[in-house]
Amino acid sequence: xxNKSPKVALFITCLGDQFYPKVxxxxxxxxxxxxxxxxxxPQQTCCGQPAFNTGFRDEAREVAVRNLxxxxxxxxxxxxxxxxxxMFRVFYPELFEHEPELLQKxxxxxxxxxxxxxxxxxxxxxxDLGASFPHRVAYHDSCxxxxxxxxxxxxxxxxxxxxxxxxxxxxxxxxxxxFGGTFSVKFPDVSVxxxxxxxxxxxxxxAEYLVANxxxxxxxxxxxxxxxxxxIQTLHLAELLxxxx
Amino acid sequence: xxxxxVHSSAIHERxxxxxxxxxxxxAYRSSTLRxxxxxxxxxxxxxxxxxxxxxxxxxxxxxxxxxxxxxxxFADSVEREGGxxxxxxxxxxxxxxxxEIVKRAGADEVVKSKSMVxxxxxxxxxxxxxxxxxxxxxxxxxxxxxxxxxxAHIVAPAIHKTRHDVSDLFVEKLHSERTEDPEQLxxxxxxxxxxxxxxxxxxxxxxxxxxxETGTIVTIENEGNxxxxxxxxxxxxxLVGIEKIIPRFSDLGVFLRLxxxxxxxxxxxxxxxxxTGPRRLGEDGPDEMxxxxxxxxxxxxxxxxxxxxxxxxxxCGACLxxxxxxxxIGGHAYGxxxxxxxxxxxxxxFVGINQARELPFASSLCGxxxxxxxxxxxxxxxxxxxxxxxxxxxPATHHAGEVVSERKxxxxxxxxxxxxxxxxxxxxxxxxxxxxxxxxxGNGAQKWISRLPFYPFSNWTRGRDFPAPDxxxxxxxxxxxxx
Numbered sequence: 013x014x015n016k017s018p019k020v021a022l023f024i025t026c027l028g029d030q031f032y033p034k035v036x037x038x039x040x041x042x043x044x045x046x047x048x049x050x051x052x053x054p055q056q057t058c059c060g061q062p063a064f065n066t067g068f069r070d071e072a073r074e075v076a077v078r079n080l081x082x083x084x085x086x087x088x089x090x091x092x093x094x095x096x097x098x099m100f101r102v103f104y105p106e107l108f109e110h111e112p113e114l115l116q117k118x119x120x121x122x123x124x125x126x127x128x129x130x131x132x133x134x135x136x137x138x139x140d141l142g143a144s145f146p147h148r149v150a151y152h153d154s155c156x157x158x159x160x161x162x163x164x165x166x167x168x169x170x171x172x173x174x175x176x177x178x179x180x181x182x183x184x185x186x187x188x189x190x191f192g193g194t195f196s197v198k199f200p201d202v203s204v205x206x207x208x209x210x211x212x213x214x215x216x217x218x219a220e221y222l223v224a225n226x227x228x229x230x231x232x233x234x235x236x237x238x239x240x241x242x243x244i245q246t247l248h249l250a251e252l253l254x255x256x257x
Numbered sequence: 258x259x260x261x262x263v264h265s266s267a268i269h270e271r272x273x274x275x276x277x278x279x280x281x282x283x284a285y286r287s288s289t290l291r292x293x294x295x296x297x298x299x300x301x302x303x304x305x306x307x308x309x310x311x312x313x314x315x316x317x318x319x320x321x322x323x324x325x326x327x328x329x330x331f332a333d334s335v336e337r338e339g340g341x342x343x344x345x346x347x348x349x350x351x352x353x354x355x356x357e358i359v360k361r362a363g364a365d366e367v368v369k370s371k372s373m374v375x376x377x378x379x380x381x382x383x384x385x386x387x388x389x390x391x392x393x394x395x396x397x398x399x400x401x402x403x404x405x406x407x408x409a410h411i412v413a414p415a416i417h418k419t420r421h422d423v424s425d426l427f428v429e430k431l432h433s434e435r436t437e438d439p440e441q442l443x444x445x446x447x448x449x450x451x452x453x454x455x456x457x458x459x460x461x462x463x464x465x466x467x468x469x470e471t472g473t474i475v476t477i478e479n480e481g482n483x484x485x486x487x488x489x490x491x492x493x494x495x496l497v498g499i500e501k502i503i504p505r506f507s508d509l510g511v512f513l514r515l516x517x518x519x520x521x522x523x524x525x526x527x528x529x530x531x532x533t534g535p536r537r538l539g540e541d542g543p544d545e546m547x548x549x550x551x552x553x554x555x556x557x558x559x560x561x562x563x564x565x566x567x568x569x570x571x572x573c574g575a576c577l578x579x580x581x582x583x584x585x586i587g588g589h590a591y592g593x594x595x596x597x598x599x600x601x602x603x604x605x606x607f608v609g610i611n612q613a614r615e616l617p618f619a620s621s622l623c624g625x626x627x628x629x630x631x632x633x634x635x636x637x638x639x640x641x642x643x644x645x646x647x648x649x650x651x652p653a654t655h656h657a658g659e660v661v662s663e664r665k666x667x668x669x670x671x672x673x674x675x676x677x678x679x680x681x682x683x684x685x686x687x688x689x690x691x692x693x694x695x696x697x698x699g700n701g702a703q704k705w706i707s708r709l710p711f712y713p714f715s716n717w718t719r720g721r722d723f724p725a726p727d728x729x730x731x732x733x734x735x736x737x738x739x740x
Contacts, residue, residue: 033730068664159623159628
């Protein structure tokens with residue numbers, strides 16, 4: 013792939029499209045900067061996880077099956093979300109386990125589907141994107157990214173390469189922030205109490221920014237920050253990598 | 258009198274109550290953190306802990322795939338060693354068997370050591386109803402029995418009580434002098450129990466492992482009360498869930514190395530009792546040894562090839578200690594005897610999904626449980642599977658402020674998600690609609706909504722603001738980006 017520009021299809025995710033389109037723009041610019049040709053298929057909507065997470069497998073399957081054919085022309089598919097990447101890589105093969113033809117497609121897709129930070133470090137072999145951000149930053153490991161995809165060092169490498177930035181350790185950094193998909197509305201008070209713990213750990217560590225790679229965690233944490241007027245802000249990793257302060 | 262029945266559908270109310278109790282929150286926080294840290298330290302000192310977990314998992318898989326064979330072998334081995342085997346399909350059958358044994362022994366009280374399956378079959382309740390006095394001899398169980406509660410944790414039944422609580426309880430129930438010193442509190446319990454041990458005719462225990470090859474019951478503990486329960490009285494009854502079988506005596510080493518470390522962070526607990534048959538001539542021990550093999554829903558779980566994995570559990574409680582949801586809502590919220598991630602998994606299987614529909618949803622599916630499980634049960638995956646079963650078999654309860662049912666809502670959602678134009682239209686409609694919703698102001702370009710209408714969205718804004726969608730979605734921005 014070194015001598016040819018890899019063709020990367022962007023899976024923007026439904027939350028990314030509607031709530032965090034600027035994160036998507038950052039992702040596109042960064043991918044181009046590291047030498048990729050980016051495509052976007054407007055036929056895409058959602059990975060199907062809201063239904064899958066809530067036990068509606070048929071509905072999840074209906075939405076998922078469309079996605080198997082949307083990225084045929086690309087070498088890679090990249091999503092700015094660990095959770096949606098997990099849906100494609102871990103849960104699609106499970107969803108289609110009894111349908112050999114679709115399973116084969118899902119398996120093929122799984123092999124070239126990457127989460128954003130993982131793609132930059134593992135495939136494009138890039139760590140330093142030239143950003144500078146003289147602030148204290150904590151990184152939040154989103155659960156699917158950490159435990160289902162095993163992506164732990166890649167985002168940290170990218171963050172550490174940002175000039176002037178101080179990456180602070182988060183106490184209990186592997187504890188869930190409480191989002192959990194529909195868990196956030198089925199057990200709202202538990203969900204919020206978990207956000208409180210996570211943000212207390214971040215502010216106790218003196219972090220000015222909490223960086224994560226998942227829109228779900230980010231909107232949950234930012235929503236609590238805004239409600240409680242906490243002295244901390246959230247950032248998606250892609251946004252951080254474009255900061256020049 | 259402890260509460261009986263399954264109350265798992267009330268998990269929301271119970272969780273709410275626990276979350277509002279600052280004292281309880283602190284008890285759970287500090288105790289789970291302590292157990293969690295001890296485990297982490299203990300497993301860090303074992304080279305090859307990972308292969309050990311793999312081996313334990315393999316062994317459990319082997320047993321569950323051929324449970325009929327191993328159970329028959331175990332039963333034969335017990336009888337060969339002079340023990341008596343009883344088969345119980347249900348909780349009621351198990352209780353009747355124990356009552357019968359106690360009556361035949363002419364006893365009106367039994368000493369009990371901690372047994373989760375004993376809690377599960379509500380043995381104390383059944384014995385009391387038959388005029389037999391069950392006396393819990395494990396300190397935690399004794400505390401729980403005195404306060405008329407159920408265990409709040411698989412390993413540490415009284416995890417929800419601080420020593421102040423225990424002090425109050427002992428003063429009230431045992432008329433002891435007030436002290437908050439753990440050693441003195443233990444001494445009070447010990448003094449009360451010693452007299453009873455000396456006279457008890459029947460001892461009832463559980464089992465951590467049951468060895469098919471040798472018919473051996475293995476128990477582990479720190480207080481010595483299990484050893485007393487199983488050896489001092491003339492009759493010993495061991496309650497054994499049928500999933501407790503391990504194949505060979507030599508496999509015990511694998512499990513003992515995992516269990517103590519995973520549960521409390523101990524290399525080995527203070528006592529490991531290995532009991533094979535009643536006493537031999539010239540030896541100490543009980544004259545009779547009874548083993549009650551209990552199904553109570555387990556064969557149902559076994560029949561489901563996917564869910565069978567839940568029966569690998571060796572009840573170490575590590576998944577409870579690491580679970581951020583358990584830490585908040587506590588053990589009693591789960592509404593039966595098993596709590597935390599493993600409780601959410603096995604309760605619906607043992608009591609039926611109808612009675613525990615909400616349990617599989619009481620998890621953020623973060624996967625921390627799977628990470629610590631000594632037999633590597635894929636708990637989040639199985640919970641997802643159970644969510645599917647719940648949605649298929651049991652209609653969701655209607656919530657206040659719910660306009661369409663969850664099922665209809667999801668159907669509608671899927672229908673829209675298959676049509677990109679409708680997805681975009683939905684986004685546009687939301688952008689238009691939010692102007693009538695209460696605004697919580699904004700920081701920079703981001704606008705926030707302080708109150709969303711309709712369940713389940715209204716639940717989001719109970720404790721958080723909701724971000725307004727960006728005025729220009731990505732698919733519109735792409736046109737500029739690509740030109």
